[in-house]
Amino acid sequence: MTHSKARILIVEDDTAILKGLCDVLVFNGYAVDGIDDGLKGCETALSGQYDLIILDVMLPGMDGLSICRKVRKRMPTQPVIILTAKGSEDDVVAGFSAGADDYVSKPFSLRELMVRVEAVLRRSGKSMGEEKINVGKILFDSLNLQAVYQDRKEPLTRREIDLVAYLYRNRERIVSKAELLAEVWRYKDPHVETRTVDIHVLKLRKKISVLTDGKALIETVRGEGYRLEPDH
Known part of the structure; x- marks a missing residue:
């Protein structure tokens, strides 16, 4: 374009x-x-x-x-x-x-x-690629834009799915906010001041916590970034 x-x-x-x-x-x-x-x-x-x-x-x-x-x-x-x-x-x-x-x-x-x-x-039009991924016992379904845990379902946005997918593909390491802005949000200047990532992570944690009775899945490493919690 x-x-x-x-x-x-x-x-x-x-x-x-x-x-x-x-x-x-x-x-x-x-x-x-x-x-x-x-x-x-x-x-x-x-x-x-x-x-x-x-x-x-x-x-x-x-x-x-x-x-x-x-x-x-x-x-x-x-x-x-x-x-x-x-x-x-x-x-x-x-x-x-x-x-x-x-x-x-x-x-x-x-x-x-x-x-x-x-x-x-x-x-625009960018999505996570995989149709479905499993993180622990949670199924993230990109086709239906939802997270499924046991008999519960929670609707997700496309960006929330993309965020989970990127963290999943890089689950062996900490992913910085700047990297997420560059790779998920596609910012040319990933060091621009914005709370976009923080707010998306906060909303996503709340949705996951509703599904799992309190397990938020995404860990914040202060001063470094985010990673999927290794025990989920």
Whole structure:
């Protein structure tokens, strides 16, 4: 996918931010449409004509998280980035729960925006490869996007499946946050400041803990990164 062919939809009700985003992305070679209303933005997003959709959380008519859920239900592989208020971790977690691929916090730098856009576009359609993998007694099913343990099931996002798969393939060692950003999230600059990995790991641990009555599976090695716990 080249920049000249990639189409991006931005749904943002702040006129200045919308114009600025459109200008920056057009300057970088993307074809961009901007919409300032949630209902119209949702209808346009569901057209399936875009390589990436950028959604503000707070929108008139319909909020960005609701749009994201509708898009994800109809188009499971559609790349989506959400825009959040600075420091609003609840919005970030809610965005990932709705199916967003990444987030950008306001105010943001143009460099940060382009890093996120390029990374999401590069990794769109990327999945873990294996249809199913077993980690201990948990089955991670990439076709049905779920984790299965005994008679319990827990829905997972595509990114959560990819994260487990990468840690599984490298289970004999610690995997750094920068490596996960480069290999799973496909960031060109994996040292960019972001809590994306931390939030995904936190959410994934909670889901696994629900299945296993408290066994989180993924271990954090302070200052080093993450690894699958060796006794599971």
